[in-house]
Amino acid sequence: MNKAKREAIFARLQEAIPEPTTELLYDTPFQLLIAVILSAQATDVSVNKGTRTLFPEAPDAAAMAKLGIAGVSRHIRHIGLFNSKAKNVVATCEILLRDYGGEVPRDRRALEALPGVGRKTANVVLNTAFGEPTLAVDTHIFRLANRIPLAKGKTVRAVEEGLLKHIPKAYLKDAHHLLILHGRYVCTARKPRCGACVLFDLCEFKGRFAAAEDGGEAP
DNA sequence: ATCCCGAGGG
């Protein structure tokens, strides 16, 4: 994969996706952090359904901590892993209040020290709330990176490092959402819509499931 | 490697 090809890939994605941003609902960095914690192994639609009632009741760390685990749980029972998420959300709020005046630290290490926050969540918050050129490798980006391929790797960390090296700098800030949205709506896990893909001629995975779009079987 | 764990889609 040469440089010109990588440039072309991101130029096309940018044209196809005019607003490369998150589909999670949030008003503040704090709310984004909570929404991302809730989004583990869950769809944005499912998370938004919970935060739409949770955030009005608990818009900040103080209110969320006061709401407590049972109170948070009530809003997120429909989301997978809700028990551990409710616990982590409240514990995270308590640390934010104790150490950061209730604000979200703009610092990778501080973020990763919060319960329920790992490298992926920290990267999303740094990118989306603070505009930093980080790249969170989630299930979608891991899949796309290996399919096209943009960066092959067996671990998310290897893929992240490969992508950071190979993505043209001009696209780095938006790369996370360009890739994730392309993965969500076109290069899906089960039945990729290769026929509608703007990267078709640049992709090695090309057409492998093209027949499946008509209900046929993959080779 | 295993657990956490609900909803929607195919």
Added chain:
DNA sequence: CCCTCTGGAT
């Protein structure tokens, strides 16, 4: 039914 969804902690 089985797979997938912006993972993290043990």
